[in-house]
Amino acid sequence: MPTLTINGRSMSVDAANDTPLLWAIREQLQMTGTKFGCGAGLCGACTVHVNGEAVRSCQTMVGDVAGKKITTIEGLSAKGDHPLQKAWIAEQVPQCGYCQSGQIMQAASLLAKNSNPTKEEVVAHMDGNLCRCMTYSRIQKAIMRAATEMRTASAAGNERRPT
Amino acid sequence: MNKHVKNVTPETTDFSRRSFLVGTAATGLVLGYAGVPGVGEALAAAPANFEPSVWYSISPEGLVTVTCGKADMGQHIASTMAQIVCEELGAKWSDMRVNLASNDPKFNDPVLGAQITGGSWSTMMNFEAMSRAGAAGRMALTEGAAAAMGLPPYFKDELVVRDSMVTHPKSKKSMSFADIVKSGKATKTFTPDELKAIKLKTPDQYTMIGVSVPQIDIPSKTNGTAKYGIDVMIPGMAYGAVVTPPVRYGATVKSVDDSDAKKVPGFIKAVTLDDKTQTTTGWVVAVASTYANAKKAAAALKIAYDGGPNAKLSSQSLLDEAKRLQGLDDSGQFFVKDGDVSAALGSAAKVLEAEYTTSINIHAPMEPMNATAEFKGDILHIYSGNQFATRSGAIAAGAAGIDPKFVVMHQMWLGGGFGRRLDADMMVPAVQAAKAVGKPVKVIYTRENDMTMDFSRPLTYQKVKAGVDGDGKLVALSHDVVSAWPTQRWGIPDFLSPSVDKKGPLDAFTVNGSDFFYTVPNHNVRAIKNEMAHNATPSGQLRSVAPGWTFWAVESMIDEIAAATGKDPAQFRISLLDGAGKNDGGAQRLRNTLLAAMGLAGYGTKKLPKGEGMGVACVSSQERATASWTACVAHVAVAPSGEVTVKKLTVATDVGTQVHPDNIRAQVEGAALWGLSLAMHEKATLKDGGIEQTNFDSYRPLRMSQMPEVAVAVIANGEKATGVGEPAVTVVAPAIGNAIFNASGARVRALPITAEAVKGAMKA
Ligand code: FES
Ligand code: FES
Numbered sequence: 001m002p003t004l005t006i007n008g009r010s011m012s013v014d015a016a017n018d019t020p021l022l023w024a025i026r027e028q029l030q031m032t033g034t035k036f037g038c039g040a041g042l043c044g045a046c047t048v049h050v051n052g053e054a055v056r057s058c059q060t061m062v063g064d065v066a067g068k069k070i071t072t073i074e075g076l077s078a079k080g081d082h083p084l085q086k087a088w089i090a091e092q093v094p095q096c097g098y099c100q101s102g103q104i105m106q107a108a109s110l111l112a113k114n115s116n117p118t119k120e121e122v123v124a125h126m127d128g129n130l131c132r133c134m135t136y137s138r139i140q141k142a143i144m145r146a147a148t149e150m151r152t153a154s155a156a157g158n159e160r161r162p163t
Numbered sequence: 164m165n166k167h168v169k170n171v172t173p174e175t176t177d178f179s180r181r182s183f184l185v186g187t188a189a190t191g192l193v194l195g196y197a198g199v200p201g202v203g204e205a206l207a208a209a210p211a212n213f214e215p216s217v218w219y220s221i222s223p224e225g226l227v228t229v230t231c232g233k234a235d236m237g238q239h240i241a242s243t244m245a246q247i248v249c250e251e252l253g254a255k256w257s258d259m260r261v262n263l264a265s266n267d268p269k270f271n272d273p274v275l276g277a278q279i280t281g282g283s284w285s286t287m288m289n290f291e292a293m294s295r296a297g298a299a300g301r302m303a304l305t306e307g308a309a310a311a312m313g314l315p316p317y318f319k320d321e322l323v324v325r326d327s328m329v330t331h332p333k334s335k336k337s338m339s340f341a342d343i344v345k346s347g348k349a350t351k352t353f354t355p356d357e358l359k360a361i362k363l364k365t366p367d368q369y370t371m372i373g374v375s376v377p378q379i380d381i382p383s384k385t386n387g388t389a390k391y392g393i394d395v396m397i398p399g400m401a402y403g404a405v406v407t408p409p410v411r412y413g414a415t416v417k418s419v420d421d422s423d424a425k426k427v428p429g430f431i432k433a434v435t436l437d438d439k440t441q442t443t444t445g446w447v448v449a450v451a452s453t454y455a456n457a458k459k460a461a462a463a464l465k466i467a468y469d470g471g472p473n474a475k476l477s478s479q480s481l482l483d484e485a486k487r488l489q490g491l492d493d494s495g496q497f498f499v500k501d502g503d504v505s506a507a508l509g510s511a512a513k514v515l516e517a518e519y520t521t522s523i524n525i526h527a528p529m530e531p532m533n534a535t536a537e538f539k540g541d542i543l544h545i546y547s548g549n550q551f552a553t554r555s556g557a558i559a560a561g562a563a564g565i566d567p568k569f570v571v572m573h574q575m576w577l578g579g580g581f582g583r584r585l586d587a588d589m590m591v592p593a594v595q596a597a598k599a600v601g602k603p604v605k606v607i608y609t610r611e612n613d614m615t616m617d618f619s620r621p622l623t624y625q626k627v628k629a630g631v632d633g634d635g636k637l638v639a640l641s642h643d644v645v646s647a648w649p650t651q652r653w654g655i656p657d658f659l660s661p662s663v664d665k666k667g668p669l670d671a672f673t674v675n676g677s678d679f680f681y682t683v684p685n686h687n688v689r690a691i692k693n694e695m696a697h698n699a700t701p702s703g704q705l706r707s708v709a710p711g712w713t714f715w716a717v718e719s720m721i722d723e724i725a726a727a728t729g730k731d732p733a734q735f736r737i738s739l740l741d742g743a744g745k746n747d748g749g750a751q752r753l754r755n756t757l758l759a760a761m762g763l764a765g766y767g768t769k770k771l772p773k774g775e776g777m778g779v780a781c782v783s784s785q786e787r788a789t790a791s792w793t794a795c796v797a798h799v800a801v802a803p804s805g806e807v808t809v810k811k812l813t814v815a816t817d818v819g820t821q822v823h824p825d826n827i828r829a830q831v832e833g834a835a836l837w838g839l840s841l842a843m844h845e846k847a848t849l850k851d852g853g854i855e856q857t858n859f860d861s862y863r864p865l866r867m868s869q870m871p872e873v874a875v876a877v878i879a880n881g882e883k884a885t886g887v888g889e890p891a892v893t894v895v896a897p898a899i900g901n902a903i904f905n906a907s908g909a910r911v912r913a914l915p916i917t918a919e920a921v922k923g924a925m926k927a
Binding site: 034 | 236238375377382386387388389528531581610826832833840858859865866
C-alpha cells in the first residue's frame with residue numbers, strides 16, 4: 001500500500017502502483033478539489049504540485065510519487081488565501097469553476113519561480129490548461145494581480161514560501 | 164423560449180393560483196408557495212409545521228438561503244436569484260446563501276412549468292417571481308417587527324428595511340432579521356391577488372440590481388470545495404466505467420467476455436445496458452470497487468458488437484443526404500412564409516445563391532458526464548449536475564423501470580453545461596449498474612466516452628437564394644435549413660412549433676434566428692429534417708442552438724448581397740433594419756447595437772494595412788419572441804497562405820436591464836470566445852458511424868494563446884432584461900467570415916473556417 005505525503009500529511013492509499021495519482025487523490029482519499037478533465041495530459045484540470053512542480057496527476061502514477069511532497073488545491077493555502085486565490089476572487093474569474101483548481105495550481109508554480117512574469121510568459125505557462133468557459137482573460141488578470149501582491153509582500157519582507 | 168411551450172409535466176406548478184406563505188418552521192422562517200391550491204390558507208393557520216415550496220428561508224442567525232431551481236453551470240444564476248430576492252427583501256448581501264433545488268415540481272420554473280435551464284431564459288423568466296417573493300418576505304418581516312417592537316400595525320409604513328435590519332427612525336427602535344425570525348412574529352399569507360398587487364421597486368430605487376456584487380459561488384470555486392456531480396461520495400458505493408461502441412448510435416452488444424476483467428482486483432460485474440428509453444445503444448458498464456479498477460476492467464472486457472444501421476455512415480453521407488433532401492420540392496415544413504418568394508425571385512434583377520455548412524460540434528464541458536445512483540427503499544436518488552431535471556428524472560425512472568415520482572434528483576454545481584446536461588444518458592448506466600450490483604454506483608465517463616457519445620450540434624446544410632431588384636434592394640430571400648432535429652428527439656410535443664404550411668410540427672430549435680428583424684417583403688424559411696443525421700448522430704442543444712448556424716448563413720449572405728450590389732455591408736444592414744411592420748422595436752434596437760459595435764471598433768474610420776479587414780454581423784438570438792440584440796465587428800489579418808489571425812472582436816449587446824454588469828461582461832466574453840472557437844477551431848467528423856475525435860488533441864477548443872483582444876460594449880437601456888449567455892456565440896463566425904472577405908476577397912461558407920478554404924476562395 002503506497003504512502004503518499006499530501007498537503008503535509010502522510011496518507012496510505014489502497015491502490016496499485018500504476019494507479020494514476022488523480023484517482024487516488026480524488027476518489028480514494030476523497031480530496032475532490034483536483035479535477036478530472038481528459039485523462040490524457042491535454043487539459044490541466046488535474047494539476048497538482050509534486051515537489052513544487054506542477055504536474056498532471058492523471059499522467060503521474062502513485063508508485064512514482066511515494067516519498068515526494070504532493071500539494072493539491074486543498075493544501076495550497078491554509079484558508080484559501082493564497083495570493084492567487086484572493087486574486088481569483090477579486091477578478092471574479094470562475095464561471096463553472098471546474099477548471100480553476102488546475103488553473104490556480106498551474107499558475108502557482110509559475111509565480112513561485114517568477115513573481116514578475118510577462119504576459120507572454122503567462123500565456124506560455126498556462127496554455128496547457130483548458131477553460132471551456134473561456135475565462136482566459138480574467139485568469140491572466142488574476143495572475144498579474146497576484147504577482148503584484150506577492151512582489152509587494154516580498155518587498156515588505158513577509159514572503160510566502162512556495163508550496 | 165419557444166412560446167408554444169406550456170406544460171412539460173402533468174405536475175406543473177401554476178403559481179398564478181397559489182398563495183405565497185411566510186411562516187415559521189424548525190429551521191427558521193420559510194417563504195414559498197403553498198403546495199396545493201387552496202390549502203395555503205389552512206396551512207397558514209398552523210404555520211409551525213407547514214411545508215411550502217420553499218423558495219428561500221431565513222435562519223435564526225439571519226442567513227437568507229435562496230433555493231435555485233435552475234442549473235448553475237457557470238452563469239452564476241443561483242447568485243443572481245439571490246440578488247433579485249435580496250433587492251426586494253432588503254437583506255445584507257453577505258447574509259445571502261444559495262442552495263440548489265431537487266427535482267420536486269415545486270421548484271419548477273414559474274413560466275415554463277418545468278425544471279429546465281437553457282436558452283438564456285433564466286433571468287428573464289424569473290425576475291418578477293423572485294422579486295415578488297423578496298418583497299413579500301420584506302412585508303412579513305416588517306409587520307413582524309412592528310408587532311415585536313410593540314408598534315401598532317399602521318406604523319409599518321414608517322419602518323425602514325435595509326441591510327437585514329428593520330428600523331423605526333422615529334422611535335429609534337430597530338430589529339435585525341435574525342431577531343424578527345426568532346420572535347416568531349413574521350407570519351403572513353398572500354393570496355395570488357395580494358402578491359400581484361405588491362408594488363415592486365422601480366429601477367431608480369434599486370440598490371442591488373445593477374450592482375456587481377461578489378458571486379456567492381466563486382470562493383468555493385477557488386479552493387476546491389464546490390461540489391460537482393463528479394465529486395459525490397456515497398458510503399459503500401462502487402464505480403462504473405462505461406464501454407461505448409464504435410458506432411455513435413444504433414449498435415447492439417452481441418457478447419461480452421469478462422474473463423480478463425475478472426482478474427482485475429475489485430471487479431464486481433459487467434452490466435450490459437438494457438435501455439428502454441433508447442437514450443443509449445450498445446453500452447456496457449464495468450463495475451468495480453474503485454474507479455481506477457473499473458477502468459482497468461472496462462479495458463479488459465472483450466465485447467462483440469453488431470454495428471447496426473448507421474455503421475457505414477460518414478459526415479459526407481450526412482451532407483449528401485442533406486443536399487438530396489434540400490433539392491426536393493416537397494421536403495420539410497415552412498417556418499416563415501412571407502409574400503411570394505418564387506415570383507419575387509423570378510422578377511428579380513439579380514439572384515444570388517449560396518450554400519453554407521457547419522460541422523458536427525461537441526459540447527465537451529470540462530467536467531465529463533457522470534451520475535451517481537442509489538436505491539434507498541422505494542426511492543431512486545440521482546446525484547448529477549443536470550439542466551433538465553424534469554425530463555432527466557423521467558429517463559432515470561425509465562432506466563430503473565419505476566415511476567418518475569419515485570426519483571429524487573440531487574442537483575450539483577455543473578462543471579459546464581452549454582446544453583450538454585439537458586440530456587440524461589449518464590443516468591442510464593448509473594441506474595442500471597446500481598440496480599445490478601445492489602450498491603450505489605458512480606459512473607464517470609472518460610473524455611473519450613464523453614466526446615464520442617456527445618449529443619452534438621448537428622451537421623447543418625443551408626441553401627440561401629436572394630433576389631435583388633434594379634435598385635439593389637433585397638426583395639426576396641429563400642432559406643432552406645437541413646439538419647438533425649435536436650429538440651424533436653426529446654419527444655415532448657410542446658417543444659415543437661406548428662409549421663406555417665400546416666404540414667405538422669417542426670423543430671424551431673433548428674431554424675430560430677432565420678426569422679430575423681430585417682425587412683424582406685418575400686421571405687421563406689424551410690426546416691428540413693435530415694432523418695439520416697438524426698438517427699446516426701442524435702443531436703443536442705449546443706450553446707445558442709439554431710442561431711449558431713442560421714446566422715452563419717443569413718449574416719454571410721447579407722454580406723454577399725452588399726458586396727454584389729456595391730454597398731457597405733454595415734450600411735446595407737442598417738437599411739434593412741427599418742423597423743417596418745412586425746420588425747418594429749427589435750430592428751431599431753439591433754441597428755443601435757450594430758452602430759455601437761461599429762463605433763467602438765472604429766469601423767470605417769480605422770486605416771487597416773493590406774491583408775487586414777473588418778467584418779460585421781448582427782443577430783437577434785435566441786427565439787424571436789425572446790430576442791436579444793448583439794452585434795460584432797471582427798478584425799482579422801489574412802496571410803497569403805490563407806492563414807487567418809483574428810486580431811480583435813468587438814461585441815456590443817443590448818441587454819435591456821443589467822442585474823449584474825460584471826457577470827454580463829464575463830458571459831458575453833465567454834460567449835464570443837465560444838463563437839470564435841466554433842468558427843475557427845472545433846470540428847468533429849463522423850466515420851463508419853462513429854465520431855472520430857476522442858480527446859482534446861483532435862477536438863480542439865480555444866486555448867489561451869489563441870485568444871484575441873475582445874472588447875465588449877453593454878447597452879443597458881432600461882428595457883426588460885434579456886439573456887446574455889448565448890447570443891454572442893452566434894454573431895462571431897459570420898463577422899469573421901465577412902472580415903476575411905473584406906481583407907482578402909475570399910468568401911468562406913463552411914464552418915469551421917480553414918486556411919485551406921480561405922486560400923482556395925482567394926484564387927477563385
Ligand atoms: S485530466 Fe489530467 S490533463 Fe486533463
Ligand atoms: S471556469 Fe468553466 S471550465 Fe473554466
